[in-house]
Amino acid sequence: MLDRSNLFLTPLDDERFWYRYHYLFQDLLRSSLESTHPGLAPRLHRRASQWLAEVRLYEDAVTHALASTDFEWAGGLVEQAVAQMEAENKMLLIARWIDTLPQEVAQSRPWLCVYRAWGFFWTGRRMGGEVEASLRSAEAAVEQGLARTRSGQPGALSEMEARHIQGHIAGIRAHHALNQEHIPRVLEQGQKALELL
Numbered sequence: 001m002l003d004r005s006n007l008f009l010t011p012l013d014d015e016r017f018w019y020r021y022h023y024l025f026q027d028l029l030r031s032s033l034e035s036t037h038p039g040l041a042p043r044l045h046r047r048a049s050q051w052l053a054e055v056r057l058y059e060d061a062v063t064h065a066l067a068s069t070d071f072e073w074a075g076g077l078v079e080q081a082v083a084q085m086e087a088e089n090k091m092l093l094i095a096r097w098i099d100t101l102p103q104e105v106a107q108s109r110p111w112l113c114v115y116r117a118w119g120f121f122w123t124g125r126r127m128g129g130e131v132e133a134s135l136r137s138a139e140a141a142v143e144q145g146l147a148r149t150r151s152g153q154p155g156a157l158s159e160m161e162a163r164h165i166q167g168h169i170a171g172i173r174a175h176h177a178l179n180q181e182h183i184p185r186v187l188e189q190g191q192k193a194l195e196l197l
Contacts, residue, residue: 042068053077058084062097071105081112095119106137110145110157110165113138116170131176135169141167167196 003016004010008025012018021029045068052061058081065074079098085094098106098116104113107190117134120126142165145157157165174189 009185010171042070046073049073056084059090059093066097066100071102075101075105075109075112078115079109082111082115086196091118091122095122108141108144110138110141111117113141114165114168114172117169121175126176126179131172135172138165138169163196167193169197 001012003019008022009019010022012020020026030041033044041054049061049064049068049070052058052064058077062074062077062081065077067190068074074097076099076159078094082094085091094115095118098112098119106116113134117131117138120131120134134193142162146159146162149156149158170189170193174193175184176185176191177185
């Protein structure tokens, strides 16, 4: 009935199964929520993020996770979303998400460090030391993950996943060296990437 009356809803798909409240109505509802239940919004964003992640609507799930300020959860979602988002050619959005995360969260997750390094390429920020700094953070996070594996702590990283990450690191370094026309380093890092991957 609301759809037929064109009230407050915006359809999200051709089947008219998924809807979103109109943006002006969203703003009104958010304002009302904050005045009647201050501080509840972050918990609701977290719940929305969890539900959206379950139905694999990662773009909206990450948006709600970031709004919830549960950045550990958001970092994990970004890692989950990357394969789907890359297939949809949304690398700039991935880079923006990672830039939104607190640095300590992004640096503690090796894949986020790897994607941040790629993000510098995607956004044209290839010069300077940002790419290499992200790759060093990825290497440190891999070492921490392997150390957790050896001591049986949470946040462990398997040897196979560590090799996969290290292969990506070498691949990015090869790509970066190619941009700098440093061919011996391209060959060295390219060979290392092939061996690890």
